[in-house]
Amino acid sequence: MTKRVAFAQLTSCWGCDQSLVDLHFRLLDVLPELEIVYWPAVVDYKLKDLEALPDDSIHLGFVEGSCRTNEDLHLLKTMRKKSKLLIAWGSCSCYGGVQGLGNQWPIEELVERKFLQADSVTDPRIPESNMPGFLGIVKPNPAHVKFEMVLPGCPPTSDNTYDVVEALLTGKPFDLPERTVCDECPKEREDKHIVKFYRTHEGKIDPNKCLLDQGYLCLGFATIGLCGAQCPTVNTPCKGCFGPPPSVKDHGAKIISALGAVAEMSPEELKEAFPDPIGSFYFTDYAASYLSSITAKKRKEKEE
């Protein structure tokens, strides 16, 4: 029996679709099993087509992107209603994504900065007619509706998505691993004694040794190992885009915890080394952090 699948895109870069299409000929293995009922990125469907479907009629609903506008929220709720199994697909959906970093500022400030004060703006105005309107704060999608499954990644690799689809089709279990990127990384690790942190363009990277040992902020130690250590393998420090392993509640706090243990620097030097801690430690999951939820409550109180 073919499974009916839907892919919904909320606020995101649609990179997850790109990653899925990158399966190339392997797509042919799974496509005969799937009946696509909604996938605006690839097939010409409109929102009303999704709304017209009976409830619980989609076997697998993939939701990509986070809710920044009221329209996103409506689409997410519609997907929930129409799908039997809902899958948070990609870091935006699981944790709020890069756009979650915007939670540092109130939405009014963000809108002004974007539409009125940006250097490239020649006709400053805030578009209002026929617009869905913004949500005040970005939350991870699982805080809005219930999800049966999460698959983080920015984007999840083609293999990740393939594995999930295959597991769902065959009924095999699929759990997120507790391992980290370091477990998949081929580089040689030693005892860590970091005396100075370098930016990626500074110094020369030894391709055989662990990047963190050399003083580059590679976040593989606190990041879930699903990607096959793509970045460290090519000498690029991990940015933590897949988010933390499932047992970790706050990615940035865990990173700080580890850095405090391995950095042999004075407190002042350590503070100076990270002028933008939120940007450095919460690349795609600030919206899922304790601090973001504190900010949300704080703004709510101000409105009252």
Add this chain to the structure above:
Amino acid sequence: MTAMADTSSSSTKAKKKRKKGFEPRIVSFCCNWCSYAGADLAGTSRMQMPPNVRIIRVNCTGRIDPSFVLDALAQGADGVLISGCHPGDCHYTSGNLKMRGRFVLLESLVEQAGFDPRRVHLQWASAAEGDVFRDGVTAMVERIKELGPNPAREED
């Protein structure tokens, strides 16, 4: 799965009432070997200090994950006081130095997020310094009273 809990609403009336006679609730993490013993000494010596601090004993300040502190703040603690051995005196040789490194990063993280970093404080108090512990607690309570209730605190 993650830390972001759904924000539930609370009544404005009760909040106003709370601001009036505000008694801060402070969570304090004390290490077993110095500050917890120091706090005990302050107690047995009958030193007077405000009763706003709830002490949680940990074996070493090095055991305190920054997520404990953030979790406490997200759950509505008005302040978090971390108290450990003086640098060089750690029972486990360097746990307090690790906490010191974590603390500066945590402080700058909290500040960047627009949350007053004075709500989080790190102090050193040895097992013999009941008075230092008392002074630390008194200063912390005064500081938090000035800052007012934690804006993230839900109703009781």
